[in-house]
Amino acid sequence: MLNTKRWSVDLEKDLSTYYPQIKQAADLLQQNEVVAFPTETVYGLGANAKETEAVMKIYEAKGRPSDNPLIVHIAEVQQLHEFAQIESEKAKALMDAFWPGALTIVLPCKPGTLSKQVTAGLSTVGVRMPDHPIALELIRAAGLPIAAPSANRSGKPSPTQADHVASDLEGRIAGIVDGGSTGIGVESTVVSCVGETPVILRPGGITKEALEEVVGTVSVDPGLTKKDEAPVSPGMKYTHYAPEAKMYIFHGSDEDMQRHIQKYKAEGLKVGVLTTEEKKSLFAADVVYSCGWREKPETVAANLYRVLRQFDETDVDLIISEAFSEEGVGSAIMNRLQKAAGGRTLPSFQ
Ligand code: AMP
């Protein structure tokens, strides 16, 4: 068991007040230890991307399959040249438009520069510059490219608060920088710029529409939607983000959703419902949680993982979630819900 250090940073105050704490966290990263930190999407679990010893500690702490590569985080574009090839004009345009921000760009990796464990043996590397003052300062202070997946145990919902990180990883990692709740709440969009047309490998905080405004046509990896095609992004094949109770997504009318609730209750099961402010009064279940406003999908993204984790503190046997529009950030919301539900859906009644 490690003694997990915790530093709290109040972002209302001038960040320079906290430089000594951030330096302590950066020193641990330089010593090849693992430190969790906030980003604008979810909390990341960082380690020195150049050293296998450090990167292995991420896989161990998370219990993550090692065929699932890690995203490398940088604080300045200059850092990229050390380990990635950036000949693609479209990649450069995306960096200019969205960095710092919730966009991970997959590029060819320069061999021998990063630990092989970061790329899980692929010849490409996913890179991102997070838009969060603590993350940027920590990476700058460490002076290293930082490999950082989400700071949760593998399979669990990603952490949007430092307490989520602690509940999954306390004693397993060297430190946690607590910067309060993260803003966007779902992970970055992963886009590959290895070929001529950029391809979305994972929907996320930045929408397809927004990418297309900058680089024209962007395609979506068919593996994300079709059952019989393997996704290009290895992480997309796992059940993920899952609460402990079995989850089902329901596409249909509110009345039919209530009939499903009733049916399970009649079987003696405790039913949880994941819904929204607009609809929460329509459902009579054992536990009803709202994750935001349907009409404001960014609020749903921001609260989704926290609410999925809240179900773990109840004794529900199953969770029924309403379905969301797949437009804009809705495609990331539905992608995460489908992973959390392991693809399970409930039909409409005829
Ligand atoms: P996480 O670190 O938990 O946010 O997950 C990172 C996601 O990015 C996973 O779905 C990975 O499979 C994906 N990813 C990272 N690097 C690459 C890469 N080089 N090629 C394709 N997908 C990647």
Ligand code: MG
């Ligand atoms: Mg993750």
